[in-house]
Amino acid sequence: MLEIRNFTKVYKGGKKAVDHFNLTVSAGDIFGFIGPNGAGKTTTIKAVAGILDFEEGEILVDGHSVQKSPVDCKKVIAYIPDNPDLYEHLTGIQYLNFIGDIFNVGKKDREERIAKYAELFEITGALGDLISSYSHGMKQKLALISAFMHKPKLLLLDEPFVGLDPKAALTLKNIMHELCEEGSAIFFSTHVLDIAEKLCNKIAIIKEGKLIEVGDTETLIKNQSLESLFMEVLENEK
């Protein structure tokens, strides 16, 4: 579903944020992407989402190149940044309908999915209010619903659990499982190692722009915790 080949990103000023990064995410994967602050997680996710230009390497989504066929890629992707700034002058339902129109989601599917996910995240009543009146958590919930609207094949989430209350976090985990069972792939970054350990079937660890560990969660952590593995790997890489 997602193939990242030799992806390198050098920011203006010469800073190498990501260095010859390779990764494959298959349909059905819940892929956790972890690393310290400034390691290159957001840069990688943004490049996959088509927000960030890059000069070296190739990123393929569902067989399409992000650089050559961006619109084809975006049709099957849903991306949520770490701090979802949404259109504050729209109401929640107007925003969801806007996303539905852009992604060509049919009327019946749209209404069913909005009803289902809004109910699960308990924000149905607030959908008629302006987004500017929403709390951070509510905006996050709305962004998540908009991401699920078109049944994406690849879900890119940057720190999706930040700002969610415990119940919403559990709901999100359940939806992630459900989507993967239906054949979608999820690639998400997180600093909450407990969540990554329990939720992901695969893990990638990035440090200073380089992939230092990747594989099945169980194989990687063996008898220890993800936290211990993470600390150990970081120490060894010094």
Next chain:
Amino acid sequence: MKNSTLILLKTQFLNQSGLNDLRYEKDKKKKSRSILLTITMSVVVLILALYCFGMGYGLGSIGLVLVIPGYAFTLTSLLVMFFTIFKSSGILFAFKDYDMLMALPVKTTKVITSRFLLMYGMNLLIAFVIMLPMGISYCYWAHPQISFYVMWLIIIFVAPLVPMTIAAVLGSIISAISSRSKYTNVVSIVLSFALLIAFMGVSFNSGTLNSSEINVDQLASLGTMLSYKMTEIYPLAGLIDKAVCQYNMVALLAFLVISVVWYCVFVKIVSIKYKAINTGLTTHQTKSNYKLQSLKVTSPFYALFQKEMKRFFSSYLYVLNMGVGAVLLLATSIACFILGIDKIEQLLEISNIEYMVSSFVPFVISAMLAMSCTSSVSLSLEGKNLWILQTLPVDSATIYRSKMAVNVCILLPVSILSSLLMSLCLKVDIITALWMFITPLSYVFFTSVWGIFVNIKIPNFTWESEVAVIKQSISSMLGIIGGMIFGIIPLGILSILPDMDRNLLTGVITLVVMGITALLYRKVCVIKLPCES
């Protein structure tokens, strides 16, 4: 501990002025853009200063030397007032870092003072650009005593205070009234436009000299009349006249005391209601009782267009600044239609005006329409929301088209209505009437395409306040001024070629504009949406 007002002021200045971009920006493209902006602004300031000097010199050369100080002062005050009314919302009220600032252990009066001083700094530039060169021209003609120089410098620094406060009071009243309403933005916009039209009406009435009052041969009485009219518009101008021209220290002292006391009273009063106004302006009524209803499905283009329309009408600053040209044009056209050609001829004391102005009117309408260039800031206004557009599965051209379509939809009815009213008012022949419609329409499309083109080339997504994009960005200036210049150049061409067939010339110019629009449109449609780099 340092003065907290100064600390706040310094931080806000660094945040908004772009000085840090010049000093610390590593991206060479962005840095050169900042340098270009600085150079452009400096050139504009220099040209304005030269223009003001020329104005003062001109007054002096026809013997109206004593009018210069009062004239410079009144002009400064009017401009400061005009610009501050529309800045108070966004700088003084409902600014983005309000929560952060109000949480600091600083008195509300100091927060207000720091915000006010920020506006003062911007307005001081206006005062210097007008009053310094006009002061120099006064010195050239009047050879004043040494005390003039000291007084004039003091006056320049104090001049913006009262007009700023008056404007901020009006702005505050508008903000206070609208903050009590459910439809905050709509109320603000309507009140501001009403104020703007009233303001222009008063200026026009007070500023128009009735020829029966003046004996042009007696320039001395013209000077007296001008001074009288200025004092009528702005009473403090009388004090300045006395202080500067007659070296009256009491007048100067009175002016200083009035200015400072007025300012202190303003800050005190506003600080009492400051939180209430800001809370009213920044909070929204929520019902939280929404029940899912049937949803309307539209095309991606129409969804983007609707979103863009809502964006325009949800922003007070956006509507006010970009709608001003269209509103003024409509008001002028209605006024002309109601007054009728005979009354206009009578007012201007020119006969057979139809032939003279009928060929100019399409371009005057066009230039005024060009002032409402919403597309020149529409991309920048995406700001932190840009990621949404960047991740949507639509091509860039559709996004640009939706932004241009908003501009066209706002201007189209105004253009047609104004053309209709003006053709009825001027009673022109059928061919001229045709151009009266076609030429402005071609400019409607040109303005929309030109605006988005400029904004794609010079975007600013990293703003804190909409003011930075709508009022202070290069793309906004180029969008509006560029479009207006395109409207004004043909006026020059028509003036220097008086013997040519007016309709033919108008037709050729209109076709050229259409051609440029088509070329720009084709260019715009293939430009990729700006990505992070």
